[in-house]
Amino acid sequence: MSQAVPTGVPVLALKGVNKSFGAVRALRDVSLELFPGEAHALAGENGAGKSTLIKTLAGVHRPDSGQVLLDGAPVVFHGPADARDAGIAVIYQEPTLFPDLSIAENIFMGRQPRRRLGRIDHKAVRAATAALMGRLGVALDPDRPARGLSIADQQIVEIAKALSFDARVLIMDEPTAALTGSETARLFSVVEALRAEGAAVLFISHRLEEIFRLCQRVTTLRDGRWVASEPLAGLTEDDLVRRMVGRDLDELYPKQDTRVGETALSVRRLTREGVFRDVSFDVRRGEIVALAGLVGAGRTEVAQATFGVDRADAGEVRVGGKPLRPGSPSAAMAAGLALVPEDRRQRGLVMEMSIERNIGLTGLDRISGKGLVKRALERGRAADWAVRLRLKYGRLSDQVGVLSGGNQQKVVLAKWLATDPAVLIVDEPTRGIDVGTKAEVHRLLSSLAAEGLAVLMISSDLPEVLGMADRVLVMHEGRLVAELPRAEATEESVMAAATGRTGEGRAAA
């Protein structure tokens, strides 16, 4: 990490690029230089223009004005294939492999070496794949089908595929979002190996510590504008956040003290065979209860069974003391439950519907009179919450799909808060959203709890769990293994319980 500003010709660069979508100016006069052998971070809040920039480099978007420079010479990419042929590879957060093909077949899809009579030379494909894996220092069997590979392994396959195209520039769009700590470490060592071979890496992550660990330089965008390109050495995380949000950040975890009221949600011996067993807990009014645990511990499934989108095999859910009819989201809503699901794009929102219609969807009877939807009520419901959550939007009739991730999440929150719930279940409420919006969501949850809402928060973000929760429930392999009051919840105690090395905290009721 001792490099100063690199010299020489950047392998890939943007110069004064502008790009608009309708009235939205996604990029304004943005420049970026990627040098061989450097890992370069792209920082910015959601909606800052990172995705558009990546897609411009990848040949998906063409700039309205400005240039893309390859080895210093202007180029025009007419599509992703052009960019790929120029040696630019993009690894997305969730790779798209053919599940029924082997690793080797996925890598050489459509361009397998041939033997006579056009038969595929499987031996050569295997050997070439094994060589690529060797170069990456990863032990993956080329014959293994892609189905069943972890996301981390799938990313490695994508990187191998990029290498097989002789990629010189590797763009990684939030590759670590779904990885565990050790998987991230392996990914980083692969990136280091590529960098040593002279490849340029553009790395996008919301996790600042990863940026500092992996990269030498950083370019920051804010509201579609270029803010700075500079070496990371000498910067602090606070410096970077300030560049991203353009102001000093309010406290990230603005936890208010609240008065805890009566029990709002009570879950008893809830069981779904093979997924989770015998889960019992209470959430009281005014309380934020975090449900922590490793990915796959069954937290999301507990939330879904509680809300009724999944059926439980046994157990009971009570809301405000009254038993809830199982397996019915509409009954759960009528009882005052709300669930902000983890998968915003599939489950949280109808992406091609407008903001106002998405918010109206949870209260169709409330915005209707005599069976007909009253447009004024529909718009009013959306407008109220848009203002209250400080949603950034053009018009309420715009599709939610055009909003940034953080603003989409606000629409999901709006849609559920508009039902005036007694219990709000939020599943990974701040995953994949920028620091600024994250702080806003935390402030919102905190003030809602202070007003008497019962909040159950599932989160894999430990600082968030520790910063926001009054109590922490920890799940391990489908069981509730610990309940820690705020004072006893530490990174160590929660992780110990989550990984099954329990002993700390008292066992749950």
Next chain:
Amino acid sequence: MRLLRTGLRWDTAVGVLLVAVFVTGLGTTDGFASRDNLAFAFNDIAEVALMALPMTLLVVAGQVDLSVASMLGLSSALTGQLWDSGWAFETIVPVVLLVGVAGGLLNGWLVTKVGLPSLAVTIGTLALYRGLASVVLGSNAITDFPENYAAWAVDTTTVPGTFITYPVALFIVLAVVAAVVLHATGLGRSLFAIGAQEDAAYYAGIRVGRIKLALFVVTGLVSAFAGVVFTLRYGSARADNGQGFEMLVIASVLLGGIDFDGGKGTLFGAVAGVLLIGVLKNLLTLNDVANEVQVIVTGLLLVASVLTPRLISTVGEWRHRRAAATSSN
């Protein structure tokens, strides 16, 4: 160009095309504008038009029912057989409609409870219902329906002073109802949500299964009713009545700009689509164009309807790109 990119919606375009074809017909084809011919032209597609209404709601919700024409045939065969056995017409109609409801329930149950895709389910029931029609009536034709009932369906009886026949009048009423449901009620909002993103609709507390089931039931009911209309209109009950109509129904709906992937479309578009197919068919017949050619024209129109919006967006993007390229120099 701006008009093409943003202003002109597909359903409006089909409406404009319909008017254009209509006006062309007035100018070029003798007898097209006569009250008798217009009554005939629209009555001739009454069953397809009726079935296109619930089909529009289904397709918006991301579903499809290919068994509609077979249900029409089953209803026709049943009407004939029961009439032949001496039942009163007033008893036959409710019985036949109940059979339509039962057929819709079967489709809906297989889709919502068993979890099969509607395309697969209704390919199956397309064969099943047509097969049942043959079981009921074999290759017989029942033709001795009394004048007083037939009069309600034929094109020589119109709402006084207009060229609107009673089946078409019913279509108009139901079209208004369907338009209100689709575009102005919570149920309509739900249909769009289910079609665009079923998971998100379900997570928002929308009773997805119940709504889909109801749609299939309504479709079965309307199809069975269309079978009664068809039988009276031709004065003939046969098991193979309306064979292939499912394609005409779906063609009309797609031509009207309802997205086969669900979640998009307007009822106005579907109505324009079905009327366009009716008017074209009539014009081609009046100009002595062979039936085979008519089928080809319908097919081409359908392909064009799927292709044109894509073409427009491609051309728009190309012009946009060119404009951007010149401005950056």
